[in-house]
Amino acid sequence: MSQNVLITGGTGSIGRRLTQLLQQQGFQVSLLSRATSAQPSQPNVTVYKWDVKKGEIDLKAIQNADHIIHLAGEGIADKRWTDERKADILESRTQSTDLLVQSLAQHPHHVKSFIGASAIGYYGGDTGDRPLTETTQGGTDFLAQVVRAWERSEDQLATLGIRTVKLRIGVVLMKEGGALPKLTQPIRLGAGAPIGSGHQYISWIHLDDLCRLIINALTDTSWQGVYNAVAPTPVTNEGLTRSIANVIHRPMLLPNIPAFVIKLMFGELAITVLGGNYVLNKRIAEETSFRYLFGDLENALKNLLNE
Known part of the structure; x- marks a missing residue:
């Protein structure tokens, strides 16, 4: 009998690809969604309803699950960071986890x-070129505080005797959604340019490698605790911009976009593109047998940009 994987946030870009790969490997997949009318990207996917703000969840989702993959959370870079938006970003992560914990603590289940999900924002919005590993101390800015609270809420699962893995996810490169289409479009139009100094590091990962990492963490019981879910080779903003231009055969003609322009446009949210982190996948490299399909940036871009 196949194992059932319950995914929260499963209708997003990561969840859709993850569902495909899980089904290819023989897993049953179900989703927790705010709307039962949510359309799963694949057939044979059961959708259960939950309402995090009201603290409501269809308990059948929990009772039928062998594993839970928790991806739910408001998008960090979708809108300007007003006080209200900041509260939504934090609460969508911590309250959703708390609801899962409460449901598992109070009702019979067989979740193993x-x-x-976590994020490399744990280390702070801008840490320069200092190498960061899973044991590096966390930052103190807004994103770091969000991720710390997020991970604390996930730590409650371990107290229930459930093996818990937290993946600090870097910048996910994918065809649709995320940073890559936004970076690629102006380059295609001949208007691409590095942002700010261009020296800020981007710790990236190809969507397929992230999904394969998640499945590895699910199937290999030696995985436990925190892992940096990034490719082996961080790249600078300028390096990424130039690599995209090379792959799609476009010239780089313009000077860098000044930091003050980005700050005017995005306010506090500007740190997500002006800041950078040099994050290393130390635990994955040293403690697991995981092998990346797209550990090289050029190969990753060729795959995603169909070049």
Whole structure:
């Protein structure tokens, strides 16, 4: 009998690709969604309803699950960071996890493992070229505080005797959604340019490698605790911009976009593009047998940009 994987946030770009790959490997997949009318991207996917703000969840979702993958959370870079938006970003992560914990603590279940999304924002919005590993101390800015609270809420799962893995996810490169289409479009139009100094590091990962990492963490019971879910080779903003231009055969003609322009446009949210982190996948490299399909940036871009 196949194992059932319950995914929260499963209708997003990561969740859709993850569902495909899980089904290819023989897993049953179900989703927790705010709307039962949510359309799963694949057939044979059961959708259960939950309402995090009201603290409501269809308990059948929990009772049928062998594993939980928790991806739910408001998009960090979708809108300007007003006080209200900041509260939504934090609460969408912590309250959703708290609801899962409460449901598992109070009702019979057979969940064996919990794979929780986290983010490299844990280390702070801008840490320069200092190498960061899983044991590096966390930052103190807004994103770091969000991720710390997020991980604390996920730590409660371990107290229930459920194997818990937290993946600090870097910048996910994918065809649709995320940073890559936004970076590629102006380059195609001949208007691409590095942002700010261009020296800020981007710790990236190809969507397929992220999904394969999640599945590895689910199937290999030696995975436990925090892992940096990034490719082996961080790249600068300028390096990424030039690599995209090379792959799509476009020239780089314009000077860098000044930091003050980005700050005027985005306010506090500007840190997500002006800041950078040099994050290393130390635990994955040293403690697991995981092999990246797209550890090289050029190969990743060729795959995603169909060049």
